[in-house]
Amino acid sequence: MDATVTIHRAPWIIPVTRPVLADGGIAVRQGRIVAMGPFADLRAGFSGRPVVDHEQQVLLPGLVNAHAHLELSHLSHLNQTRPAGFTTWVEALLAARMADGRSDEEILAAAADTLARMHADGVIAVADIGNTPVARGLQETFPGVLLHFTEYLGHGRAGLPAHLDRLAREESRTCCTAHAPYSVHAVLLQELKKRARRLGHIFPIHVAETAAEVEMVSTGRGELPAFLRRRGFWDGSFRPTGIDNTGSVQYLHDLGVLDDKTLCVHAVHVSEDEIGLLAATGAGVCLCPGSNRFLAVGRPPLAGFLRHGLLPALGxxxxxxxxxxxxxxxxxxLARAHPQVAPADILAMATLGGARALHLDELGSLKEGRRADILAIALPTPPAHDDELYEFLVTAGRSIQPRWIGER
Ligand SMILES: [Zn+2]
Structure with a gap:
């Protein structure tokens, strides 16, 4: 009955939801984990089965990238120069998309290349946001889980009927979402969330990425209204909360948009009260430290999220x-910006945090019965204790070269 079982042995296994397993084993049958525990126990339980020894390596679950825009991969030249500010970057992005003469095939090829690199780098699931359907077909080519979301943009009242009409015609299997509180009309935002709720879809939305967004949401002023005015979308229909320091999370809560399937992406400018709202509604948080750093928008209150029992995802x-x-x-x-946060928590964000945020119950941790999407990572020196192991994994950056094991 166990003829197809292979035992993977490693000096360290990180299940994520349990402590590090020293000299552990994972028994895999046809792409599933059938048992996990001390190697000696597995050896006895599956005698005669082949053993693959992963010497001086650590085994851990595949990573989850909870926020990406694959369709923008061909615009990588924009990351060569730091923009003067957030809206300067948005304008440069819009101009680059307009001016770029590349065909859909070329855009798709760049997106496919990015996705393949992510998988080679240890990513088993990606939440991909797109304004166009170009990258949607990549789902079939990805060995992991690729969730695609069609993102709506539309701030002005004039465009509302057309957006709602388009939304009503979307196929029910298409997951639709809103870009951000500052770029989507409140009514459209609510209708998008209502639809996602009815269909059981995850609802990722950019939230509180910049201080300018908080300013617009609370006062209706600042660089974002000016930007919308320049583009002809500022028509006075936006209703700010009118209360100082009331941010985007409170705004979304007032619109009835927060629940356990709403994923607040960025969440940089979030007050302590708003963290409490996220925790109370069960809404997810996805942090994007690299993007935040490049656009110089600030750092999220990570310690506050963790204190309230939230485990953010990473994108x-x-x-x-x-x-x-x-x-x-x-x-x-993230580890460098938040030295007070335990490295084990940061690794949990890149695995379990993402799986929870995207409701991918099969992923994010190693457990019996789950998919055997397991990474093996070589360690330059044996860690003296578990903290050193986690420390290495969350600080080594690009020097880590993971290998997939146990795949079907
Ligand atoms: Zn984004």
């Missing part, structure tokens, strides 16, 4: 705002 965002789409690098940036 790379796109090559248009991040020179390197690597979750190892995202962990490294």
């Amino acid at each position: 790379t965002d796109s090559l248009a705002s991040n020179p390197e789409l690597s979750l190892w690098q995202e962990m490294r940036l």
Whole structure:
């Protein structure tokens, strides 16, 4: 009955939801984990089965990239120069998309290349946001889980009927989402969330990425209204909360948009009260440290999220705002910016945090019965204790070269 079982042995196994397993084993049958525990126990339980020894390596679950825009991969030249500010970057991005003469095939090829690199870098699941359907077909080519979201943009009241009409015609299997509180009309935002709720879809949305967004949401003033005015979308229909320091999370809560399937991406400018709202509604958080750093928008209140029992996910965002789409690098940036946060928590964000945020119950940790999407990573020197192991994984960045084992 166990003829197809292979035992993977390693000096360290990180299940994520349990402590590090020293001299552990994982029994894999046809792409599934059938048992995990001390190697000696597995050896006895599956006698005669082949053993693959992963010497001086650590085994851990595949990573989850909870926020990316694959369709922007061909615009990587935008990450070569730091923009003067956030809206300057948005304008440069819009201009680059307009001016770029590349065909859909070329855009798709760049997106496919980015996705393949992510998988080679240890990513098993990606939440991909697109304004066009170009990258949607990549789902079939990805060995892991690729969730694609069609993102709506539309701030003005005039465009509302057309957006709602388009939304009503979307196929029910298409996951639709809103770009951000500052770029989507409140009514459209609510209708998008209502639809996602009805269909059981995850609802990722950029939230509180910049201080300018908080200013617009609370006062209706600042560089974002000015930007919308320049583009002809500021028509006075936006209703600010009118209360100082009331941010985007409170705004979304007031619109009835927060629940356990809403994923607040960036969440940089979030108050302590708003962290409490996120925790109370069960909404998810996805941090994008590399993109935040490139656009110089600030640092999220990570310690506050963890104190409230939230485990954020991690995302790379796109090559248009991040020179390197690597979750190892995202962990490294986060660890450097938040030295008070335990490295084990940061690794949990890149695995379990992402799986929870995207409701991918099969992923994010190693457990019996789950998919055997397991990474093996060589360690330059044996760690003296578990903390040193976690420390290495979240600070080594691009020097980590993972290998997939146990795949079907
Ligand atoms: Zn984004």
